[in-house]
Amino acid sequence: MHNILVTGGAGFIGCNFVRHLLHTHPSYRVVVYDKLTYAGRLENLQDVAEAFPHRYAFVQGDICDREKVEETVRGHDIDTIVNFAAESHVDRSILDPDAFIRTDVYGTYVLLETARKFGNLRYHQISTDEVYGHIEGEHRSKETDPLRPRSPYAASKASADHLVHAYHITYELPVTITRGANNIGPYQYPEKVVPLFVTNALNDMPLPVYGDGRQMRDYQYVVDHCQGIDLVLHRGQIGEVYNIGTGQEMTNLEMVEILLDELGKPRSLIQHVEDRLGHDRRYSMDVSKIQALGWQPTHTPEQAIRRTVRWYVENRWWWEPIRAGKFQEYYRQVYGSRRILREP
């Protein structure tokens, strides 16, 4: 493994992974291939471009554009593809699923075809715990559980997982898949709940908690997730799937309380609003398989939330221009006419 194509590398998890890869593997060259949608930003990689001018390159392109993907793989002598590129926000998939089907499903197919055409390149797919759907009772999703996605986003990611598996079985493509729980940390676009709530609170705006706020999520620190992906990329068994998360869930209300305490802001900022359509109440994964490979998270969800809050407090240069731009239109669309719940 020497020349790695990281698709979607200008997004939140992708940029953290690229940083991790270049610092951890001094012989690797990394090519980021990214369309630069609203979520992909070159400033996420500015420090990387400066620190690694000879081992890092950026190509702007769409993963659905087969010619451009092939040209990039050929031109940079790529031997490994790690695919982060996706439309990633559930609320946007509810408003309009179109781009999700194109990028997350068709785009994955283009990358798989390219990997096959260039001599069965090593391929790693970044997937999500959302493919398992809402989890009942005390159950924890195992990698072998059936996929029961319930949002257009989750369904597009589950479709991609099926394609990746099919390419392994049919063409013996050397693939692995990781399914991550909710990531938080530096450079997460402020549409996602933790950066949205931190930046709202810093502006003394209400925090729109969907429904009763008792939905459960496993909030993991993004760098821990990246270390898990790296481990699977190097030591994972070909053809296998690995869940990555802390294995500890909390309710959204518990998350909000930690966040407000870290900021020193009052609980009165919490505002219960009309719930997300088809909202999954609980995700919960069994992470023993990746632990057996030698991975442990270095942050609890609470530590991850506190550390993330501090990053947003210290990095207004990053999020203030985002919030001042097109984001406002999105915010009005999702929250503008949302009913406020007096008794959630």
Ligand code: NAD
């Ligand atoms: P993100 O939205 O922050 O970044 C997505 C990146 O993909 C952006 O840089 C965007 O420009 C790029 N992109 C989108 N469409 C593209 C296309 N057609 N061609 C090329 N590039 C394109 O997303 P993220 O939160 O960093 O998520 C990255 C991956 O991890 C996704 O596959 C997502 O499903 C998965 N995932 C995310 C989480 C999470 O909590 N954020 C958890 C588990 C898995």
Ligand code: DAU
């Ligand atoms: O679980 C992994 C997934 O985590 C990833 O695959 C997705 O790409 C990522 O977006 C994330 O999905 P979620 O839907 O869990 O994340 P989000 O930050 O949108 O919401 C987290 C929880 O917070 C969820 O229960 C919905 C709730 N929420 C979210 C928003 C944006 C609110 O209560 N209010 C909000 O305004």
